[in-house]
Amino acid sequence: MYTVSQLARLSGISVRALQHYHRIGLLEPTEIGTNGYRYYAENKVFELQQIIFFKELDFSLSEIKKIMKNPSFSVEKSLNKQKELIYQKMERLHGIIQLIDKTLKNRKGENKMRGQDYFEEINEAKVKEYTKRAKEAYGEEVVNQSIKQVKKEYNNDYARMQREFEEWLESVKNVMEKGPGSIEAQELIAQWYDKMKNIFPCDIQIFSSLGMMYKDNEEFAVNFRKVDERMPEFVCDAIQLFCSRYQ
Numbered sequence: 001m002y003t004v005s006q007l008a009r010l011s012g013i014s015v016r017a018l019q020h021y022h023r024i025g026l027l028e029p030t031e032i033g034t035n036g037y038r039y040y041a042e043n044k045v046f047e048l049q050q051i052i053f054f055k056e057l058d059f060s061l062s063e064i065k066k067i068m069k070n071p072s073f074s075v076e077k078s079l080n081k082q083k084e085l086i087y088q089k090m091e092r093l094h095g096i097i098q099l100i101d102k103t104l105k106n107r108k109g110e111n112k113m114r115g116q117d118y119f120e121e122i123n124e125a126k127v128k129e130y131t132k133r134a135k136e137a138y139g140e141e142v143v144n145q146s147i148k149q150v151k152k153e154y155n156n157d158y159a160r161m162q163r164e165f166e167e168w169l170e171s172v173k174n175v176m177e178k179g180p181g182s183i184e185a186q187e188l189i190a191q192w193y194d195k196m197k198n199i200f201p202c203d204i205q206i207f208s209s210l211g212m213m214y215k216d217n218e219e220f221a222v223n224f225r226k227v228d229e230r231m232p233e234f235v236c237d238a239i240q241l242f243c244s245r246y247q
Contacts, residue, residue, distance in 0.1 A: 003037055
C-alpha cells in the first residue's frame with residue numbers, strides 16, 4: 001500500500017492533485033486509516049497511470065472520469081487506444097511542421113505554393129479523420145472537448161518545434177558516418193527520447209515502435225529524407241540499438 005505522499009513521489013503528481021482526484025471521485029484511495037491518511041493499493045497505481053495518459057491526450061478530468069467509471073472500461077484496450085491516438089497526434093504534428101517548413105521556404109522565394117498547398121495538413125478533412133478515429137475509440141461526447149484542446153495546442157510554438165526538429169536532424173546528419181551505434185549518435189537518440197517523453201507518455205517499447213515508424217511510415221520518413229536519403233534507416237537502427245540496452 002502507498003500513502004498519498006509515496007504515490008505523489010512515485011508518479012510526479014502533487015499531493016494536492018491526488019487529494020482533488022479523491023474529492024471528485026476520480027481516484028479514490030483503497031482505504032482511509034483511523035489517522036485519516038489515504039492508502040492506495042497497486043491497482044490504484046494503474047488507475048493513476050491511465051489518468052496521466054488521458055491528460056496527455058488533452059482529456060479533461062470530468063471526461064476521464066466518464067471513461068474510467070464506465071463498467072465496460074478495460075485497461076488493456078484503453079492502453080492500445082491511447083497509443084494509437086498518440087501516434088495519430090504525432091503524425092499530424094510532423095505533417096504540420098513540414099507544412100510550416102514549406103511555407104517558410106515559400107516566403108523566402110525558394111519554392112512556390114498553390115492555394116490548396118497552404119492547408120494540406122490542416123484542412124478540415126484531415127481534422128475530421130482524426131476526430132472520427134478518436135470518437136471511435138472513446139465516444140463522441142468525450143472527444144469533442146479533447147479535439148478543441150488539441151487544436152489549441154497546434155497554435156502554440158510551431159516555430160520552436162520546427163527549429164528544434166531541424167537542428168536535431170542536422171546534428172544526426174553530421175554523425176551518420178560514425179554509425180548508428182557510435183557514442184555521438186546514441187547521445188542524440190537519448191536527447192530525442194527525452195524530448196518524446198516530455199511530449200507524451202513514451203516508454204522504451206513505444207520509442208522502439210516510433211523508430212520503426214520513422215523508417216516504415218512514409219509520412220514520417222519523408223521528413224528525414226529531406227536531410228539525407230539514408231536517414232530514416234539510420235535513425236531507426238540507432239533507436240533500436242538505444243532501446244536494446246533497456247530490454
